[in-house]
Amino acid sequence: MAKSLLHMISNDIGQLACLYAKQHNLSQVYFGGFFIRGHPVTMHTITYSINFFSKGEVQALFLRHEGYLGAIGAFLKGAEQDNPNMYSWGENYAGSSGLMSTSPDVYPMQRSRSGTFDMLEMDRLERQLVNLPLLFDPSSYVPDTVDLTEDAMAREYWLTCFEDALEGVAKRAVASQLDAKDAVERAEKFQQKYWNKLQTLRHQPFAYGSLTVRSLLDTREHCLNEFNFPDPYSKVKQKENDIALKCYQKVIRTLDALGWDDKQFALVKGLLAGNVFDWGAKAVSDVLESDPEFGFEEAKTKLQARPWLVDSYCEWIKRLKGPPHKCALIFVDNSGIDIILGVFPYVRELISRGTEVILACNSGPALNDVTYNESLIVVERIAEMDSIIQSALQSEKLILVQTGSSSPCLDLSRLDKGLAMLVKERNTDLVIIEGMGRAIHTNYYAVLQCESLKLAVIKNSWLAERLGGKIFSVVFKYETPPK
Template identity: 65%
Template sequence: MCAERSYARSISLPPDEVFRNLRNAKRFAMDIGGSLAKLAYYSTVERSRAYVSASSGGDDGDGQDDHHLYEIQEQNELGARIHFVKFEMTYFEKCLDFIKENLVSSHGEMMGKVVKATGGGSHKYTNLIRDKLGLECDKEDEMQCLIQGCIFVLRNITNEAFEYQRHSPQPYKFQTMDADLFPFLLVNIGSGVSIVKVESHDKYERIGGSSIGGGSFLGLGCKLTKAKNFDELLQLASQGDHRNVDMLVRDIYGGAYSALGLPGELIASSFGKMVSAKDGEGQEFEEQDIAKSLLHTISNDIGQISCLYAQLHGLRKIYFGGFFIRGHPVTMHTITYAINFWSRGTLQALFLRHEGYLGAIGAFLKGAEEDDSEKYCWGENYAGSSGLHSTSPPPDFIPRDRTASFDRFELDRLERPLVSLPALLDPPSYFPDTVDLTEDPDARKYWLDCFEEALGKVAARAVASQPSRDDAEMRAQQFMAKYNKRLETLREHPFAYGSLTVRSLLDTREQCLNEFHFADPYQHIKQQENEAALRILPERLQHLDSLEFRARQVALAEGLLAGNVFDWGAKAITRLMEGDDSFGFEEAMSKLQARPWLVDDLDPWLERLQDHPHKCALIFADNSGLDIILGVFPFAREMVLRGTQVILCANSKPALNDVTYGELKILAKKVAELCPTIRTALSEGHLKVMASGAASPCLDLSRIDEMLSQECQRRGVDLVVLEGMGRAIHTNYHAAFSCESLKLAVLKNKWLANRLGGDVFSVIFKYTKGSKVEGKTPSKNDIGTQQPRKSPETDR
């Protein structure tokens, strides 16, 4: 089937298959290049959200007391999402027809609006856009759009930039978000090449370029081979061997040219071996080898020119963007090799996961004043985005052998700006995740299997949370299919969405649940456990108050750990709680590993408590129920009694049975009714409940709520407490702080506990004194390869 017919089929799919949520689109922008066009459109997305409010309780007429701590209501709210879809210019008119039918004609509010457009095609196709869509085309400067798009993704998208090392066991080395972005060189490879020096958000200069770019590759490739489009040509190149076409140094000298330091495998002349082939005589050359040679020729040329410009202007970071790269390994390898070769390893070649969308993002931002990127943060919607090397069509696409690629990128606007925690010792080097699963095949297989095995139970819990199950079963099946598809992609391409970690697997699952309107699957379980824990709290506080100082501090520490046992995200605990209704706080206490713990810094912590009180403790709480009420609140109460201010943080949105900010506000008031100390601390501001900005059991301290960051600075936080496996083990185990920190958790996963040298219910109690000067930063994979440090002195 020809490319035109196959693409016509792809754009005639139902809107939710490719052009998702088109019915709610409000405006759109386009980046029109010589080879490819990208459509960006903004939509409002209806999301389900669980709201909690103080309950009035009472009898509803059935003779039963229906009083609860709070009422749970699932309400629909509108969120903002930006969608990006790419297509080849061959089908530009067909796509305009599709846009008119689905985005303009069916939306009266679109009439009379302006299309923001950039790229060379925005000038060439102005009249066509006006005639087809009936909308004016507002042309935006291409360089400015590219730069703003690049800055936007680097500031908002986790693991956006990466180095590519083809022959490394881990070829994709993703970069953490860089607070000091500038200056850098942006090399955009579209039909041609533009090289821009970027010194700030609004200071940039095009310092060079080349006419030999993606258009050259496509044009020459289609003439030299039977390939009809970019994807076919790249696929062909991936199967070829350029050495059959290119003349190498060894072909001339019989080996390396040692005197000049030239290796034998170095290309001496691109297409050099084709000189002998004249008028069909002589050696025959395979199409795939020709395509590979052509790709090498253009990539090497771009790499060398970029290197020379970077050296000329004293720049070390070079970001490569544009749809020529397409995440294609051979292209990235060749450019990286050229940069390393010509700079002798002094320059850094960086690629972008969404390199082809920079212009479209910049153009969209020009028409989105109400979504000012300086006011909001955005995050990638993994449930709706294609990943690197995952451009396969939807499963029901017909025909299955189509040649047109499928690619989609979606961004969700976050409720509040997210910034770094001020207490981080060195934010640029901070890496939240303890183990990068892309680098650890054994760990990757285990966790992917683990999440796949848990899928049925998560779906069942989601269905049970719904007040009406009329369509809940169907939505649960859709959730399982989507998340399972993501797991399949990650098995084949673990780097598809950046660094693969336990955190990213959890985040993706939460986004897939939200996609099908499961706002908080554990909401009713959390409510029941909170109510049960509050009934026990007075007795717990009375017991603590009866103890001498040291015994009380030990009991508080053990209480934090016992409370942390109650985690519905852990298989071992789920079995216990589902099979034994009597499993409670004392039973959890008895399960704890006997001292000495696996990591046991309790004695240094007790010694520290003999000294002056902390100024302000920042506590990131974990689970609802016994954890927050019998573990965390008594600990916070002790801090307050010592004269320490406390900021108590909870997730902004639901994740597993973690306590949320909305729930914690009500729980704090209920605890205050039972405890005068908490009541006074709340009323006088010594205890403050805040949202962390997170929506995951794991915690990225480089992306916390801006208001929390400001409050930490205002109060002078000198103690950070991270509780739970997600916050203190899967993430932040190696996080370094400028102040003191407590990282504590009970290991409820046998595989992880065994890797750490322990067993289920082993205890991590890690106390670290803050320091402005740190030694060697531990590897992010140390937890997977070394035994825990059991001696307190090693952390001091």
Template identity: 60%
Template sequence: MTDKSYARSIELPTESLFRNLKNAKQFAIDIGGSLAKLAYCSTIQRRTSMVISYEIFQFCFQTCSDHVYNISETEESILRLHFIKFETKYIESCLDFIKSNLFEFGGRSGLSNEKCIKATGGGAHKYKDLITSKLGVQVDKEDEMECLITGCNFLLNNIPDEAFIYQRHGNPEYRFQGVNHDIFPYLLVNIGSGVSLIKVESESKYDRIGGTSTGGGTFWGLGSLLTKAKSFDELVELAEKGDHRSVDMLVKDIYGGAYATIGLPGDLIASSFAKAARSPRDRNNEDVAKSLLLSISNDIGQIAYLQAKIHGLKKIYFGGYFIRGHPMTMHTITYAINFWSKGEIQALFLRHEGYLGAIGAFLKGANETQDDASFVWGEHFAGSSGLASPKCSGFFGKPRSSTFDMLELDRLGKPLLPCPLLLDVKDYFPDTVDLTVDTDAREYWLQCFANGIEKVCSQAIKSQSNLPDVKPRAEKFKSKYLDRLQELKENPCAYGSLTVRSLLDTSSQYLSELYFTDPYSQQKQFENEQAVKLLSSHLSELDKLDWHQRQLELVQGILAGNMFDWGAKEVCKLMETGEFGFKEARLRLQSRPWLFDDFDLWCKRFSVKPNHKCAVIFCDNSGCDIILGIFPMARELLSQGTKVILCVNSRPTLNDVTYSELVILVKKVAAISSQINDALLSERLLVMENGQGSPCLDLRLIDYDLVNTMKKLETDLVILEGMGRAVHTNFQARFSCDVLKIAVIKNKWLANRLGGDMFNVMFKFEKARQIASSASNEKS
């Protein structure tokens, strides 16, 4: 086969598979007998908006002028990891493709800037000379077991919803395990040609405690002898259609029913393939493949359970070529573990288990080149493929193919840790509604985001109207996101738990992919300037009120400010008229009693000494929200002796205020309010970033410095503001400190679900809770 015909057969355009190859560096490869997994790192340039010159900032701070900052387009660099799979038999053509494109785009011969490529897997030795000759680099072979463990630890530590339980015919079929920072110990069962069982106790301590020669190679080999299947995937597909009962002897075939005295159900397999010897008629390929799959899976499941029991392990992760996300394979493994453990242990699978070795090899190289491998990485959904649908072989009539199984990760600025004030992080689930489970909610929100796509495109074009390629990029965003929504409609579990948060985040990632990093930048700057004009008079009016009236006005100010949300369709209609201001927003609010009304309870606590030591406010939108709503509340808390942390997004999304913007705004406000200025100078008022770039808030993964500051200042009050942070997420979150959850419900469907209507108010005050002791739990 020629290179050209190969390229046509598996379609290898740079954009589709080898993305961002022109900026690639730090290669690693895991070469198996059937599939090769390539990892490489690239620098991505993202277009963003920034305010010009520091001198203009200083001028604005000192004069409090009405100057609207000039916006200029610039670029920022991020580091992205790419992982792709292709068939090992085509490795030579793929290496030629990589070499030619690196030379064409990078202007360098091969990979001359790289000292070596890390390689692991059974083919690392076999293809060592080929890689050296093609790419002109040294090949360092890394231990396969060490790479597997390193890769597994990496995924479990970095990727939310990486691990899942598979339940055939369940609703949903995939149940994801969320973020677990306490991953050790566990048993990794790697099912390749044979099977290795590895006990993992820490990042560096692991032992191979067992194995079996009956694995994926056995299934494929015997399947080739017993059926007409020509590939591994074809054999699995045959098994999906088969009925093993025509081949396997069941307990009821021997005893006429269940063997109740020893606990054996009638449908349990008593002897694999036994009926084949007793009946002369030919068996169809499907039934034979199904029997073979069950036989091998049951044996692997029993061995894994016994080793877990011997070593006291409660978590068993399965991976390797044998699994590869095939629903039937996962079902048979799950059934076996459930049967042998009597339901005490559940089989766990990994969304990206095929990349364990490649990730481990890459990290090994990163450590040796002194690239800091300790950074946190987040999944880039716009460039990753999801789990295959258990109901069909592919999406939109396309056959499932490992060729286009891709994973991309973006490096985040700092490590992310769980919020220290969560009552129990193990029980915390950020999202109020799991759309993988709630069918009605899923249908509504998928359609809602599809209906809103034109508005998003319009804003993206408006934000860069001076650029000639803006409309084609916006159309490309629209096409990609609608395709993703359709994919999620077909298979809601493809990318982990499906939630409003994940839909919003995926939209932001697609926008960023097409260089629309901050489409609302200019709009935010304009709204900030308009709100600053009103701040002085607003504070004066607040100061004229008595204590109780002021508390109500402060809360209503936050609620009125929270109305200004460009992510809410009905509010957008109001704001686009140009006649909707802070006063008009106040008039739209629900009158007391509110839908959720703990205002009196809050006042009672706020009036009692001692006051809170430190409050962290997770802020929402720019403009009136932050300036006329949050800053006055922060001033009130400061006046009571409470330190305040204003916490905002690290990266832009919608019209949410970002850290870089708030650093500027706080100085503008300090020039107007002496209390804010004094608190800022004395560091009783701090501005910090949350480590995220989402309209929602996942408190399992917040900024490392924020976590440490919250602990240091003994934070005892959390304020969650806005629908994204207090309704779509954290509505049910429990804290070990006092918490305020404040939002205006700006979606009619959601308001009705909560028992209210549009523009109803949520003001929930929840007192600090404590985890019940084991003794009290036993008593209850």
């Protein structure tokens, strides 16, 4: 009887909300309140009701942490007096408890519902984040390629993937702080906390809102930071940068000795080979840990032969035979071989064609991704060996900027305002996005107002098979803006 009453009231709420939405030509309805908070049955019934009565034209949406909305609103209103245009806000997933289950069978660590509220931790980011001005339609832009709340098979795979990688991440965190006596203890706490969050998501995929590969990666980074492991790959990155820098001049000499057609293919192949060196991919990290001799040339042999899984190379070469681009914005991925032997030779080629280059790197560390501060050191050392790069820096035809992100993925709706302004000032007409996190997990379907190159090596067997390929398949996607 109680369940029937609950269904009746929920359906009634859904029908009334649907009627009001139709009356005012609204396509979305947001629901909040204690009757709904943390009750999946209520949310499901209202969603079904809205969908049924509107014939799919109206969408029901629910707010996480809605019990805090008034407090957050009052806080943000007060914060307006503190130069709010100088920074942005971001949710910290490590401090967010999500939607706790009421059933001990579903989630054994549940809390008593009476008088409790879910936690919500907001980070005040140092810089203001805005849309990339080159997004074709910012209002319809969704960074994530797959919604794991709806794709059960993908969700099961990725949750298991992150669980299996957890022990290795914890070991890497300890190795980065061997001098710290409590490193092992903190790593164990990190491991337990992140594991608990993964179990919550197995039973309640919507517990932290939209569930994507990006949110899983960001949650892991937030948990590492909470237990004072801000950059577990710092020593690895420094070592790999030193090794790659020693090979830079040899790579440039080899490229310069080639004819134009061969050189263009070698440059692209170098970009792709460099992207293999991603410690976030288990297949790669296993190789790098077991074979210290695995390097740039070995990575080239791993690449899929043409035709690639996604292959727009011929269209790209045809475009290069036309007039040079005015300015290229490049979102880079990993430290070491990726940026030094893959990206910088390509930057050098673009500059030689007369194209200005904006090189965008993460503001903060994530996995072995290169950060803005690290890129400044790398480019200074490259400039000492390369007069073209040195001249471009001096004339500001090459500018290094930070993205405002500390994620292995890329949200083009939350970029550093300084980067956005520079993109406008330079009349940027080419965007290059490299790496699985930035070009596959996010932005694969992003539509831009200018030409774009999205390229990556698929370093995950399951994902490669799902896309119709094998591990180390290549995505080289050249796109022109829609008319």
